Amino acid sequence: MRGETAARLAVHDSGHRGAAAFEPAFGQLYDDVRQLGFDALIYDYTPVPRSLEGELITPSLLRTRNVPDDMVSLWCQSGYYQVDPVQIHALDSCAPFTWSYCRPENTSLRRVLNEQHRPVSHYMQNHNMRCGVTVPLHLPKGGFVTVTAIHTGLDTDNEIETVLARIGLLAHTFQEHVFPLFDEAWYHCRHVHLSPREQECLAWSAEGLTAKEIARKLHRSLATVNLHLNNAARKLGASNRVQAVVRAMHYRLL
Template sequence: MTLLTDLTQRLRPGTALDPALDAALALVQRVGFTSVIYDYTPVPRTHEGVLITPNILEGREVPEDMMRLWRSGFYQLDPVQDAALASAAPFVWSACGRQSRVMETVLCQRHDPVLDYMRDMHFSCGVTVPIHHPGGDLATFTAICVDAKEGFGAQAAELAPAIGILGQTFHDVVQAGFAPETRRSRHMRLSPREVQCLSLCAEGLTAKEIARRLDRSVPTVTLHLNSAGRKLGARNRFQAVARAAHYRLLDLESEGQAA
């Protein structure tokens, strides 16, 4: 297949995000798609289940206002992202035609603003590749066809496996160059000392034991733990630890981020 023939030539290890997007666009255009979008988030949802705007959200040949709208709230209303969380395989979607099974499962009235936008922009159909990491990270690679000819939806379904290989290869290439900050959730921020105290709390230490470990007073440790709990909206320390773990903030301690 033409799409896969030049894949290893155009997407080489070490390729940065922007040139990789240009290469991916050129590849999908060969088989009838017009645009590509890629996003990456280390933590897909808040502890309340709301989609978190990704750390990376970039596209090629998409409407000028699309990335701005998605960053300002449309991402949370996007049924394609809900479907990506529910699927491990590439799937086809349509702004106005027949939907794949995974899309039918997630679609609801909440998604109407995004579907209306997609219809207005003539997003006929697309193939989205969900890329799930063992640690919980989520990336999606999407090939879109604007103003598709009749019957392209069936062709898109046939191309889905190849788009899946392209999307996974694309992600493998670009994620190798992610900075540590890109791999951390930006939705919730704790200070290095708050992370350190919560990490020790997660090990089962009391405030007194943490104070002894860090050579700090008990009131100081309590202050850090309470501050972290407030930021996380936690009712107690157990819930604070659980929510910090959800946002993978406790990982920062093992990376030596505590001051």
């Protein structure tokens, strides 16, 4: 069953002003892509697209229109996003591209599609979302967006090619308009979560302060500071504090 799922997010942000401001613009984008013959629309944003291990990071912002009711939860909670061949190809691309699960050999999917992508491929075909266009947008400070317009027709590959440039222009224009409307919470990578005190201690460590110096600056005991630094390193998968700082910077936690 399909529904209007624009209010859904990968994060709980429905009460934020950014979400309310974003909605009208996203609704207009959906109307625009429908006029070009598409039936569904997906927008996602992640401030840090890959983990240090190379795995795709689940978006902090996800908006959809006219997709199956379970799609958001599958992509954001069941690991489908990490094995989505369209997203994998998009991250290594700069230009809009077409994709098709019916005839992948004729589209960009021929370069990436393999056995590990079978859950996504089956899902998309079973729900009649067999082809479409994706526009990758590499943003300032390392953020990443994809805008994906989906066509449910069977023999529409050639038709999609004719509107590729127009979809690309729509996506870039939309992103330029909505970027200033982003809620502050959307800029935070959710791959790793540090407490405010852990971040503070690690930030001072990045400035070159020792644990003793951090303890004096924060008016906390040395044992407490060491606990925060060790917890941060553990969460980041770091073997020492220097590595913890490097990893925290990758995830934009400092």
